[in-house]
Amino acid sequence: xxxxxxxxxxxxxxxxxxxxxxxxxxxxxxxxxxxxxxxxxxxxxxxxxxxxxxxxxxxxxxxxxxxxxxxxxxxxxxxxxxxxxxxxxxxxxxxxxxxxxxxxxxxxxxxxxxxxxxxxxxxxxxxxxxxxxxxxxxxxxxxxxxxxxxxxxxxxxxxxxxxxxxxxxxxxxxxxxxxxxxxxxxxxxxxxxxxxxxxxxxxxxxxxxxxxxxxxxxxxxxxxxxxxxxxxxxxxxxxxxxxxxxxxxxxxxxxxxxxxxxxxxxxxxxxxxxxxxxxxxxxxxxxxxxxxxxxxxxxxxxxxxxxxxxxxxxxxxxxxxxxxxxxxx
Amino acid sequence: xxxxxxxxxxxxxxxxxxxxxxxxxxxxxxxxxxxxxxxxxxxxxxxxxxxxxxxxxxxxxxxxxxxxxxxxxxxxxxxxxxxxxxxxxxxxxxxxxxxxxxxxxxxxxxxxxxxxxxxxxxxxxxxxxxxxxxxxxxxxxxxxxxxxxxxxxxxxxxxxxxxxxxxxxxxxxxxxxxxxxxxxxxxxxxxxxxxxxxxxxxxxxxxxxxxxxxxxxxxxxxxxxxxxxxxxxxxxxxxxxxxxxxxxxxxxxxxxxxxxxxxxxxxxxxxxxxxxxxxxxxxxxxxxxxxxxxxxxxxxxxxxxxxxxxxxxxxxxxxxxxxxxxxxx
Numbered sequence: 089x090x091x092x093x094x095x096x097x098x099x100x101x102x103x104x105x106x107x108x109x110x111x112x113x114x115x116x117x118x119x120x121x122x123x124x125x126x127x128x129x130x131x132x133x134x135x136x137x138x139x140x141x142x143x144x145x146x147x148x149x150x151x152x153x154x155x156x157x158x159x160x161x162x163x164x165x166x167x168x169x170x171x172x173x174x175x176x177x178x179x180x181x182x183x184x185x186x187x188x189x190x191x192x193x194x195x196x197x198x199x200x201x202x203x204x205x206x207x208x209x210x211x212x213x214x215x216x217x218x219x220x221x222x223x224x225x226x227x228x229x230x231x232x233x234x235x236x237x238x239x240x241x242x243x244x245x246x247x248x249x250x251x252x253x254x255x256x257x258x259x260x261x262x263x264x265x266x267x268x269x270x271x272x273x274x275x276x277x278x279x280x281x282x283x284x285x286x287x288x289x290x291x292x293x294x295x296x297x298x299x300x301x302x303x304x305x306x307x308x309x310x311x312x313x314x315x316x317x318x319x320x321x322x323x324x325x326x327x328x329x330x331x332x333x334x335x336x337x338x339x340x341x342x343x344x345x346x347x348x349x350x351x352x353x354x355x356x357x358x359x360x361x362x363x364x365x366x367x368x369x370x371x372x373x374x375x376x377x378x379x380x381x382x383x384x385x386x387x388x389x390x391x392x393x394x395x396x397x398x399x400x401x402x403x404x405x406x407x408x409x410x411x412x413x414x415x416x417x
Numbered sequence: 418x419x420x421x422x423x424x425x426x427x428x429x430x431x432x433x434x435x436x437x438x439x440x441x442x443x444x445x446x447x448x449x450x451x452x453x454x455x456x457x458x459x460x461x462x463x464x465x466x467x468x469x470x471x472x473x474x475x476x477x478x479x480x481x482x483x484x485x486x487x488x489x490x491x492x493x494x495x496x497x498x499x500x501x502x503x504x505x506x507x508x509x510x511x512x513x514x515x516x517x518x519x520x521x522x523x524x525x526x527x528x529x530x531x532x533x534x535x536x537x538x539x540x541x542x543x544x545x546x547x548x549x550x551x552x553x554x555x556x557x558x559x560x561x562x563x564x565x566x567x568x569x570x571x572x573x574x575x576x577x578x579x580x581x582x583x584x585x586x587x588x589x590x591x592x593x594x595x596x597x598x599x600x601x602x603x604x605x606x607x608x609x610x611x612x613x614x615x616x617x618x619x620x621x622x623x624x625x626x627x628x629x630x631x632x633x634x635x636x637x638x639x640x641x642x643x644x645x646x647x648x649x650x651x652x653x654x655x656x657x658x659x660x661x662x663x664x665x666x667x668x669x670x671x672x673x674x675x676x677x678x679x680x681x682x683x684x685x686x687x688x689x690x691x692x693x694x695x696x697x698x699x700x701x702x703x704x705x706x707x708x709x710x711x712x713x714x715x716x717x718x719x720x721x722x723x724x725x726x727x728x729x730x731x732x733x734x735x736x737x738x739x740x741x742x743x744x745x746x
Contacts (some may be wrong), residue, residue: 099738131463136484151480161458166493166515168522184524193497195513200739410529411427
């Protein structure tokens with residue numbers, strides 16, 4: 089008997105609503121609640137790290153499996169991130185998502201995963217902002233208008249509808265395009281923008297801090313989507329430190345949180361989980377907040393599952409056979 | 418710019434030589450040598466385990482990534498195994514393999530993985546037999562004529578061309594069919610067959626031992642492809658205990674080796690690695706040998722990579738687009 093899986097390309101996913109950021113925000117919020125209720129089985133990611141002959145890190149391939157019990161779907165994202173890709177015309181991230189039936193293990197669908205990654209990462213910043221920002225916040229600055237920054241801009245403008253969003257990128261054209269899409273303002277002077285912002289979201293590819301600690305308002309909400317974009321002093325003086333998956337953050341050597349923890353400068357007990365904060369209705373009080381999500385498979389899978397179900401409803405996608413009628417069954 | 422991946426179904430893989438067991442034996446032997454030379458990056462598998470409401474294990478989904486440095490290919494197998502599938506007309510195992518370019522992380526191909534799994538698992542038994550069996554061995558018995566047993570029969574008949582192969586299965590028709598395919602004999606009396614055999618290969622779905630310790634010849638080579646198909650007493654009195662990936666075997670709670678090790682009955686120092694035995698030219702001396710491979714991603718990937726390269730040469734497979742010309746790049 090022939091057994092098919094459904095293949096969904098990026099264009100098909102967009103057609104099915106991948107760029108519906110309200111839906112993505114709702115997905116991420118829901119999966120945080122599922123996490124807080126213990127409805128997600130998600131072992132730590134496993135990474136293959138690639139180095140040049142001279143020991144320089146070139147990139148990684150990461151296996152990210154998860155099982156969303158209450159939705160009845162399991163799956164994996166196989167995620168690539170290679171730093172020099174943009175210089176040869178390829179995106180930094182190239183991912184594949186597979187969804188599987190948790191009753192039989194049957195693979196249901198294979199889909200392009202890089203845009204799912206960007207969208208859910210932006211949505212995580214949006215959900216974080218929604219639950220961490222105090223009600224009198226009026227200004228937000230986003231730095232980085234690449235794919236993830238663009239997704240963050242869409243998410244933030246929806247998650248914080250009453251907050252003025254400003255966007256900065258060293259490539260001004262990029263910032264302008266994204267700002268136009270979401271009705272935001274372009275920033276010329278990044279320092280000044282940060283100095284007057286209640287929320288700062290960083291989505292850069294910088295390997296060193298882009299936001300100076302001294303620029304930050306006392307009650308700023310700092311959301312770090314890239315890596316190590318805030319100074320250690322900001323992390324160390326933050327009143328609340330929030331992550332998505334502490335065991336995972338700690339295990340990745342390059343995160344400033346893991347380094348500060350290993351150095352004994354940061355107590356693990358201080359680290360909070362965004363899922364519990366969302367489940368408890370938020371943490372909108374005063375004080376400096378630092379939210380540094382590493383990204384979780386469950387976020388990818390909940391978005392992927394919504395699109396897969398819509399694909400079945402609408403008959404979108406290409407059926408590809410696992411096998412036709414092999415006698416090796 | 419459009420970016421495609423190549424999809425290969427089971428029938429296409431067969432067309433490309435998946436059932437060429439000489440090639441599979443050679444692949445597995447080669448990847449063992451690569452392992453021994455340190456040319457394989459392969460973190461432990463990560464499993465999602467599924468249980469019924471009553472706590473009974475239903476199955477698992479396993480992420481198996483690896484990087485074959487000397488071949489220049491990385492990838493992952495996403496492997497399902499669900500015990501009750503055969504009762505609803507689905508195979509126990511349903512797997513997907515993805516190969517990725519280790520220079521950019523770009524996904525190259527997605528393929529049906531369950532038949533790759535069966536073939537490489539059979540080939541591991543064949544390579545094990547080839548390197549563990551003494552030159553005066555004359556009889557081998559295989560129990561289990563399912564998909565994996567069938568692959569083992571093909572592998573053993575090639576790996577041990579001068580050894581008389583006999584096949585047993587509770588379902589006699591299955592044993593007959595496989596025996597016919599490989600020119601082997603069907604066994605009526607399993608005990609008698611084991612008693613006269615120099616090599617015993619088990620590929621059953623039994624959850625408890627199928628080979629009695631007292632049946633075994635003093636110098637028997639026992640190769641366990643299923644789980645816990647030999648008695649503890651056999652394991653404990655074996656002169657040599659060989660696995661493929663000890664950290665992995667130890668981590669899986671259901672293996673008899675991990676249980677005996679936890680109970681302090683088996684010293685880890687006694688456990689040998691098949692890769693080093695192959696690299697050293699074999700371990701063909703006297704004494705009882707027990708080889709219990711758990712299966713490794715590198716075995717799947719080397720087979721998958723051979724077929725992928727052939728697919729490119731022959732123009733076989735279906736090109737599917739990751740994206741066509743998305744502006745979200």
